[in-house]
Amino acid sequence: xxxxxxxxxxxxxxFMLGQYYRFQxxxxxxxxxxxxxxxxxxxxxxxxxxxxxxxxxxxxxxDFAKHLTAWxxxxxxxxxxxxxxxxxxxxxxxxxxxxxWGFDIKVAEKTGYAVVASSLxxxxxxxxxxxxx
Amino acid sequence: xxxxxxxxxxxxxxxxxxxxxxxWVQRVTAVALIPLTLWFVFxxxxxxxxxxxxxxxxxxxPSVAIMLVLFILTMLYHSALGVQVVIEDYVHHEGLKLLSLxxxxxxxxxxxxxSVYAILRVAx
Numbered sequence: 001x002x003x004x005x006x007x008x009x010x011x012x013x014x015f016m017l018g019q020y021y022r023f024q025x026x027x028x029x030x031x032x033x034x035x036x037x038x039x040x041x042x043x044x045x046x047x048x049x050x051x052x053x054x055x056x057x058x059x060x061x062x063d064f065a066k067h068l069t070a071w072x073x074x075x076x077x078x079x080x081x082x083x084x085x086x087x088x089x090x091x092x093x094x095x096x097x098x099x100x101w102g103f104d105i106k107v108a109e110k111t112g113y114a115v116v117a118s119s120l121x122x123x124x125x126x127x128x129x130x131x132x133x
Numbered sequence: 134x135x136x137x138x139x140x141x142x143x144x145x146x147x148x149x150x151x152x153x154x155x156x157w158v159q160r161v162t163a164v165a166l167i168p169l170t171l172w173f174v175f176x177x178x179x180x181x182x183x184x185x186x187x188x189x190x191x192x193x194x195p196s197v198a199i200m201l202v203l204f205i206l207t208m209l210y211h212s213a214l215g216v217q218v219v220i221e222d223y224v225h226h227e228g229l230k231l232l233s234l235x236x237x238x239x240x241x242x243x244x245x246x247x248s249v250y251a252i253l254r255v256a257x
Contacts, residue, residue: 037212037215038215047208051252054189054251055251055252055255058185061188081174088166092167094163095160126174
């Protein structure tokens, strides 16, 4: 269809962010789930690069490890750990929704808090293992 | 009145002809990734500070190499499904959408092949 009909100009629901909707905790968590998902897809390249560096040899691996242990590498790894733990926890929340549990708004808000708390705890636990064990 | 044939309705595969396959595989990989991710993160955290030889020694254990292959392949499959949905949601130009959907699948396949090769090279 090349010509615009009145039906094409019907109003669409506005984008979820901005002045149109009241701020909702649960929608913020939903956005973060997608953002961390895309971020983790990119982060997978880091895991692949690590394995390839390991297979290549000690010189390349030492060079790679030097970047990961530098301050910017540590920040990247910390962010990656948290994104992974958030996506993991919220993914489990999604799996419960898939079997029909937790759709009630009050429950969804509470499980949202639990996901954020568990992501912080698991991230802290992983870094405690890395630094103190 | 529905314009769909009774056979089409019985198959329940919808217009994309694959029914809930995408949805289902995303869930299957998600469930598999729960133990795999926790295993990977805490194993690597435990390995932190280890040098080249320590890490190679860890990867060369058969159980670790197998778990790594499972983790990386499951994660990349899950990632390909997720990135596909994001592209379908935000890329509206038909040609660009087709190209990026194909491109992301190729990219995921390349990373999968390279990662498995690297793991086997260290382990075998």
